[in-house]
Amino acid sequence: MKLIFAIVQDQDSNRLSDALTDANFRATKLASTGGFLKAGNTTFIIGVEDKQVDQALDIIRNNCKAREQIMSPAASLGVTVDTYVPYPIEVQVGGATVFVMPVDQFQQF
Numbered sequence: 549m550k551l552i553f554a555i556v557q558d559q560d561s562n563r564l565s566d567a568l569t570d571a572n573f574r575a576t577k578l579a580s581t582g583g584f585l586k587a588g589n590t591t592f593i594i595g596v597e598d599k600q601v602d603q604a605l606d607i608i609r610n611n612c613k614a615r616e617q618i619m620s621p622a623a624s625l626g627v628t629v630d631t632y633v634p635y636p637i638e639v640q641v642g643g644a645t646v647f648v649m650p651v652d653q654f655q656q657f
């Protein structure tokens with residue numbers, strides 16, 4: 549069994565959730581925050597059998613888009629001097645950042 553962590557943009561979260569459910573995957577959504585942009589994103593936790601990993605990755609790939617996002621000076625105010633950006637910069641975010649990890653045990657009580 550594998551545990552998939554997929555960090556996606558909030559705009560893609562409902563569509564991905566629906567697509568996973570339609571394909572009979574079980575998933576948990578966590579509200580999360582990107583360390584760099586300090587903007588909200590969504591982290592999916594998906595437990596899958598080994599043979600289902602590729603199908604789950606296809607669904608994530610097909611439902612998450614890359615987007616340009618502007619990080620403005622104001623957005624970095626209040627963070628440490630190290631991460632303060634004095635001028636707007638454009639970064640490409642996503643489609644999705646995905647980690648696939650082995651699962652030692654899966655129990656439901």
Ligand code: 2BA
Pocket residue numbers: 555581582583584585586587589639640641642643644645
């Ligand atoms: P953020 O950390 O807010 O990063 C948003 C986007 O900013 C990133 O998009 C990347 O294009 C850019 N970026 C991040 N750190 C940077 C840096 N030190 N210098 C220049 N540009 C930087 P993505 O790579 O698509 O990442 C989207 C979100 O996925 C991230 O939001 C973070 O929440 C998560 N993520 C990405 N890589 C990760 C990793 N290795 N471990 C854990 N979470 C990760």
